[in-house]
Every structure is written in structure tokens, then in C-alpha cells.
Amino acid sequence: MNAEIxxxxxxLTTDRLILRxxxxxxxxxxxxxASVDGVxxxxxxxxxxxxxxxxxxxxxxxxxxxxxxxEYGGKVTGSLGIDRYxxxxxxxxxxxxxREIGYVLSRDCWGRGLxxxxxxxxxxxxxDEVELDFILCCHAFSNSRSRRVQEKCGFKHYRTFxxxxxxxxxxxxxxxxxxxxxxxxx
Numbered sequence: 001m002n003a004e005i006x007x008x009x010x011x012l013t014t015d016r017l018i019l020r021x022x023x024x025x026x027x028x029x030x031x032x033x034a035s036v037d038g039v040x041x042x043x044x045x046x047x048x049x050x051x052x053x054x055x056x057x058x059x060x061x062x063x064x065x066x067x068x069x070x071e072y073g074g075k076v077t078g079s080l081g082i083d084r085y086x087x088x089x090x091x092x093x094x095x096x097x098x099r100e101i102g103y104v105l106s107r108d109c110w111g112r113g114l115x116x117x118x119x120x121x122x123x124x125x126x127x128d129e130v131e132l133d134f135i136l137c138c139h140a141f142s143n144s145r146s147r148r149v150q151e152k153c154g155f156k157h158y159r160t161f162x163x164x165x166x167x168x169x170x171x172x173x174x175x176x177x178x179x180x181x182x183x184x185x186x
Contacts, residue, residue, distance in 0.1 A: 029076035033106035078105035
């Protein structure tokens with residue numbers, strides 16, 4: 001079952017990153033990376049067409065209290081959401097506390113190992129502080145970058161399923177899983 005999450009007062013730091021709650025002043029950074037073609041589509045969403053669209057998404061991030069802003073070099077360059085997983089799609093986890101994580105990073109920051117660093121920080125927080133039993137992380141078959149992040153972080157392929165993007169495309173997708181007992185020791 002989905003655990004309750006509230007990251008509104010949580011800040012995680014790594015050697016290079018700060019994962020923190022979103023602020024209204026982050027609008028320009030969000031629009032800058034979310035409006036770039038090719039950034040959101042692998043995760044199932046289209047580039048933001050305006051600052052107003054980014055402002056709506058930012059308001060959701062702040063209200064839902066479950067998405068971290070990823071700050072690198074003093075600028076927000078991505079996000080990491082601790083989303084509700086589909087309990088009907090994964091009924092075998094009934095009685096266990098879990099969530100699904102999803103992430104996106106500015107194209108300018110790809111290839112630097114930043115996303116595995118952010119995911120590892122979130123995984124540690126979710127297992128050690130929130131005390132989740134498991135974390136799901138999913139990606140479309142075609143999203144090799146996301147698959148690679150999951151492999152680097154220790155997620156194991158669990159099973160395949162169909163996913164419908166925000167723009168109506170149905171994709172074959174992989175669900176990867178990490179149980180608390182499988183998490184790497186830090």
C-alpha cells in the first residue's frame with residue numbers, strides 16, 4: 001500500500017546535489033529544463049509550452065509535498081517524485097508500505113552521474129526515515145537512460161506492464177523493484 005509522504009520540510013544533500021522542496025521562485029529553472037524537447041517525452045510528458053504551464057506543475061509539486069527539486073550548482077536542474085504507485089497494477093504489495101519514484105534531469109546535466117546520486121539519496125531517505133518496505137521505479141522499454149540509472153542504483157527488473165503517457169501513447173514498460181532488505185548499505 002502507498003505510504004503517506006510529506007517532504008515539505010525535508011532536505012537531502014549529497015556531494016554535489018541538494019534535494020529540497022520546490023519553491024514558487026523556482027519557476028524559471030523548471031521552465032528552462034522542462035520546455036526542452038526530448039527531456040520529458042521519455043518519462044511520458046510533453047515539453048512545457050509556457051511559463052504558465054510550468055507554474056501549474058510547480059503549484060502541484062508544492063501542494064502534493066512529494067516531489068523534490070534537484071539543485072545542482074545553485075540552480076534547479078531536475079526533479080525526483082515520490083509518487084503513489086498503482087495498487088491495482090501491483091496487488092501483491094498489499095500490506096507492505098511502498099512508493100514509486102520518478103525523475104527527470106535537465107539535458108545540460110546528462111551524463112554526469114547526477115541522477116544516480118539523487119536516486120541513491122532518496123532511496124536512503126525512504127528506507128531509513130520513512131521506513132518503506134519497497135520502492136518501485138518504472139521506465140518505458142525505449143528509455144535506456146532511466147534503465148541505466150535504475151541498474152546503477154541497485155533496482156532489479158520486476159515485471160513488464162503497459163503504461164499510458166500523459167499524451168495518450170501506450171508504451172511497454174518495465175517495473176523495477178528495490179526492497180528494503182536489498183538496499184545497498186551506506
